[in-house]
Amino acid sequence: MLERSHLMVVREVERQGSLTGAADVLNITQSALSHTVKKLEQQLGTPVWTREGRSMRLTQAGQYLLGLANRLLPQFEHAEARMKQYAQGERGTLRIGMECHPCYQWLLKVVSPYLARWPDVDVDVKQRFQFGGIGALFGYDIDVLVTPDPLMKPGLRFQPVFDYEQVLVVADGHALANEPYVTPAHLSSEVLITYPVETDRLDIYTQFLTPANIVPRRHKVIETTDIMLQMVASGRGVAALPRWLAEEYAESMPLTPLRLGKKGIAKQIFLGTREADDAIDYLSAFVALARDAEWAEARFRA
Template structure:
């Protein structure tokens, strides 16, 4: 009764706002698309979408089908792609999702030897997901998730790949540059520069500032690590980053890592995957490579 084309139609109607535009995207005639929707509505006994002027609005039933389409269509697309790869003798594609902004330098050093070892595997990296990192794994948008904050849920497995320390980054001329460690109160007059991530997912907030009831004078977000550290080096703010990354940049920028609190903030980077996919050779090989010390990477940093 319910077919893939119905889910695709609902998805495109929501995206395009009209049957005509949806028909163009799906490469079918408007009359064929309308007929499919009317037949489905008759079978289900409820409207899927309602016309409002020249546009269409999904009903409650249509919204439910839209949610189903968001979950099911990516799985079907992945299944078809994998079967096509099997039929053509290809290895496949590895889609990596990033929830760790500063981990790109580490990832590049892993990807290079991996591509040499697996020449028939394509690697794609995604940072923005329709459902968020965990949802992207469940929704088959990605195959591996790089994250410092794993959520252990049934059907997923997370493997730690390296340890690191989250530190405060200041300019070499900053008064805190010579401190053994900083306390939350030291940041109440600082401009704190972070990646554009919700504050409840930032360690500098949830493990350092908020428990002490402290807020920085100003919070500024920057997407790229290079620009962030250039701002810090010029004395325009402070940031919180992994120590290994700061030490890499310290050789070419006047930036200094300072411990956050007396004991510091210890973190781990994990790779998450669907348990059902762990027997895929090229996926398992990437995880195993990521767990090994690779020259220039922060694996098992003290």
């Protein structure tokens, strides 16, 4: 009774806000779409929309169908794209979502040899994924999620890739540069530069500042690592980054990485995938390559 085409109608009418707009996108006439809508509601025995002039608002039943459409239709579209790739002699496209801003440089070191080993697989990286990474995996928007904060859910698998230490990065001439480690109180007079991520997802807050009831003098957001560390090197602020990344930049810039607290902050990077995709060889090969010690360059040093 309920067909894929019905879900497509529900999703598109909601997106466009009217039958006219939905009909244009679906490439059918408005009268044909009106007939489909009427027939669907008759078959279901309940209204799916309420009409408000030319606009249409989903009923409770309609909201349920919309949720179903948003879950199922991306899977159909993903499957069709994959079948098309198979038909063209391609293996597919590996879509990677990044919840770890500074991991882009690490990812480049994995992607390069991966592409060499799998010439018939393309890679698409969603670096600005912000964010609902778990929903993106379930919704088939991505195939792999790179994250330091896995959320264990039935149907998903998270595998640790490497360990690292989160450190504070300051300019070589900064007053803290010679300290053996920094305390939360040290940051109360500092400009803290971070990526554009909510503070409740930033380790420097959740594992360091917030438990101590400390806030920095100012919190500044910068999207790119290069500009962030240029600002730090020029004395415009401090930043929290993985030690391996800080040390890599410190080879060419006047930067000093400092331990956060006496014991430091230990973290891990995980790769999240769908359990249903375990049999996909090129996906499992990517995870295996990423976990190889050759690419996990930096380990947390106690």
